[in-house]
Amino acid sequence: MTIRPSEQVPGVLVFEPHVSSDERGWFAELFQARELRTRGWTGDFVRSALSFNQIAGTLRGLHFQRAPYEDAKLVTCVGGALFDVVADIREDSPAFGRWEAFELSAENRRGLFIPEGVAHGFQTLTEATTILYHIGAYYDRDASGGIRWDDPTLGIDWPTPPTAMSDQDARWGLLT
Numbered sequence: 001m002t003i004r005p006s007e008q009v010p011g012v013l014v015f016e017p018h019v020s021s022d023e024r025g026w027f028a029e030l031f032q033a034r035e036l037r038t039r040g041w042t043g044d045f046v047r048s049a050l051s052f053n054q055i056a057g058t059l060r061g062l063h064f065q066r067a068p069y070e071d072a073k074l075v076t077c078v079g080g081a082l083f084d085v086v087a088d089i090r091e092d093s094p095a096f097g098r099w100e101a102f103e104l105s106a107e108n109r110r111g112l113f114i115p116e117g118v119a120h121g122f123q124t125l126t127e128a129t130t131i132l133y134h135i136g137a138y139y140d141r142d143a144s145g146g147i148r149w150d151d152p153t154l155g156i157d158w159p160t161p162p163t164a165m166s167d168q169d170a171r172w173g174l175l176t
Helices: 033-038 167-171
Strands: 002-005 013-016 019-022 025-028 047-053 059-065 073-079 081-088 099-105 111-114 118-124 129-135 144-146
Touching (some): 059 167, 073 081, 099 111
Antiparallel strands (some): 047 129, 059 118, 073 129
């Protein structure tokens, strides 16, 4: 696999799997723990989850967990396609307030590693989009946080106006 860093948000890594195919189909390795270790991440993934989104244009996020429950994520689209956004909300980061977006799809098989302290959200580009998460911390409801999808400080250029969103995601506060 090829791994490249984000251009805007330190610690975010894009995984481009090498695909082996034959008459049976294909095989692609999504990540290797040692590759994350060589890039400085010392955590472990303790949970895996799926997010299924029926409607194109569904927007989720921007989500994060507050200390001491901050969580890293490895996100891969296994069905459909999405516009995946990371936003640096680490106040001590030189990239604080910067965001970057990546297209993840079942077709490109790309994965995205999101370190602790970076908010995450996405908008589906197709109907029936499924996202696989590997998560580096257990969920704590009281530590759950978010930033409104249309925060003017971030100024994220979403592909379309949202077609579906939770009430909570619509109510999150602003970054600053």
